Amino acid sequence: MATTVGNTEISAPVTTLRHRPGRWIDNWNPEDPVFWAAEGKAIARRNLRWSIYAEFLGFIIWQLWSIVVVLLPASGFTLSTSESFWLISLPSLVGATLRFPYTFMVARFGGRNWTIISATLLLIPATLLGFVVQDPQTPFWVLLIVAALGGFGGGNFASSMANITYFFPQKEKGWALGLNAAGGNLGTSVAQLAVPIVVSIGASFSLGLPLAGWMWIPLILISIWGAWKYMDNLSSAKADFAAAAAALREPHLWVLSLLYIGTFGSFIGFASVFPKLIADNFPEFSSFQIGTASLSFAFVGALVGSLSRPYGGRLADRFGGARVTIAAFALMIIGSLALMTTVDAGSFWTFIGCFLLLFVAAGIGNGSTYRMIPNVFAARGAATAGDALAVNTQRKGAAALGLVSAIGAYGGFVIPQVLAAAKNASDSYVPAFAGFVGAYVVLLLLTITIYAIPRATLAGHRI
Structure with a gap:
């Protein structure tokens, strides 16, 4: 039996997926053109959409302190130049370091499972930020620890890119990885745009700066749910x-x-x-x-x-x-x-x-x-x-x-x-x-x- 893809007649697919509990998929082969056109592309693109969303939120949490530091003086905090720049730069140091182990986590736990875990970790810095900025007397070392935890979001890029690499055929990897990377990078801009708006409006309701962290919690919960419901683990993903x-x-x-x-x-x-x-x-x-x-x-x-x-x-x-x-x-x-x-x-x-x-x-x-x-x-x-x-x-x-x-x-x-x-x-x-x-x-x-x-x-x- 043959199938026509474009103007080319191709033999029936040699790929037959096996679905196991926990949304595990065996026998994934995106290089099989018939399988890719009939079934693989839809699955890969569904995983890509939720990967972009999760990575987008990762960049937001990673770069959140870049805008929070600017808002701290208006809330009564007094920071030196060195202290301000440590709060800005420490998440990048931690995030860069986490990218090394995160690269191999998809192969260890599965892309869907690790997206759930890595997205859940974002709740920690987002929640704690909302508490530590309420009191101007909060010790600097406490602010520094919470800022460092924002590095969880920086690690997400490595695992997200590794996961998407496994889903797409060689000829489409560049397009998919480009979308994934661009979607994540935009998180920095969105954080710097949205936080001052929400914080200033929230001040009218006696909330203010804590919203800089708490406003992202519902969106993170959506990403956890989306990964759980719509993403997949590939048994073919192996750490090299x-x-x-x-x-x-x-x-x-x-x-x-x-x-x-x-x-x-x-x-x-x-x-x-x-x-x-x-x-x-x-x-x-x-x-x-x-x-x-x-x-x-x-x-x-x-x-x-x-x-x-x-x-x-x-x-x-x-x-x-x-x-x-x-x-x-x-x-x-x-x-x-x-x-x-x-x-x-x-x-x-x-x-x-x-x-x-x-x-x-x-x-x-x-x-x-x-x-x-x-x-x-x-x-x-x-x-x-x-x-x-x-x-x-x-x-x-x-x-x-x-x-x-x-x-x-x-x-x-x-x-x-x-x-x-x-x-x-x-x-x-x-x-x-x-x-x-x-x-x-x-x-x-x-x-x-x-x-x-x-x-x-x-x-x-x-x-």
Whole structure:
């Protein structure tokens, strides 16, 4: 018996799913085109929708303190510059670290089961935040612990991306992972937009700042329910520790990680400090009143950075990842240089324009650098084809995606700490941006030298 897919007649599917209790699925094979068209695509897309939603909430909780810190002084809290930036940066440090174990949790527990667990963990920082911000006398170490727990949301990216990888065929992984990543990144922008509005309206009902945490609890409960009811576990999802170990021994993994710190790390780092920088340098523009609601302009930075990420991947497909990444770093150098002259100059709209350029460039570089990873490992596979001990190229490339995403997220900790050090040392953020310019120049030169110029170690390929 044959089935027609498009204009091609294909034999009957060799894939027959077996469903077991707990929504476990055996014999999953998305590379079977007949099975994929008849049954697999609908299942995969259903899981993708709920994965995006859960990851979106993970990013919200991960970056919640970026906007809460700005609202604390109005509630009677007195924090030093260092304390404020620790509250902003510690969730990124914890989240980046959690991405390593989270990468393997899907294979251990199942994608549906781990989504339920990881979403449930988000209830802890969301609930505790609502309690600790009620009393201005709350010790700083308590605030720091609750902020650190927000790192649970940062780990969700790794497990969510790993889970979706198993569901889709090779030809559709890029599209699915791009949607999953973009949906998560938007959580930062939504948190910075929604929290000031809800907190200011809630103040009229004697609630106020605690709502910054509690407002997300119903949405988290929906994600837990959705994962339980609509997502699936794949028995074919296996942790590839051998590939991860082989990828860690590959020098290019560490070079790509540096580039990803410069792109994604810059995006998440600048997104987390943007509300604080506006409040410090332009307090009169920190919020806008619309009726009884307060609106922060800071959400625009994370928004444009998130929306520009998919274009980075598309441009990389057309022009090559190295060329697009080089252009992104060049724009980030221009943006940082411009900020050195405007951050203390008192021109808010010039400051915003320069920062938006930085966000767009970081978003594009984020997408292009991530797209470079499988291409680099494919080129390395071609260059070492004679090595009988080499781990399969595709397996190493897949493992590298998770490892690079984890290492790159540490930029979300580094950037706020550099800004805090500059502010404490010179009462200005200008030295920090000078340091960022230097770092981006080094990363640009690395990209040119290693990936834009054909090299024997990459089988003569230009990435």
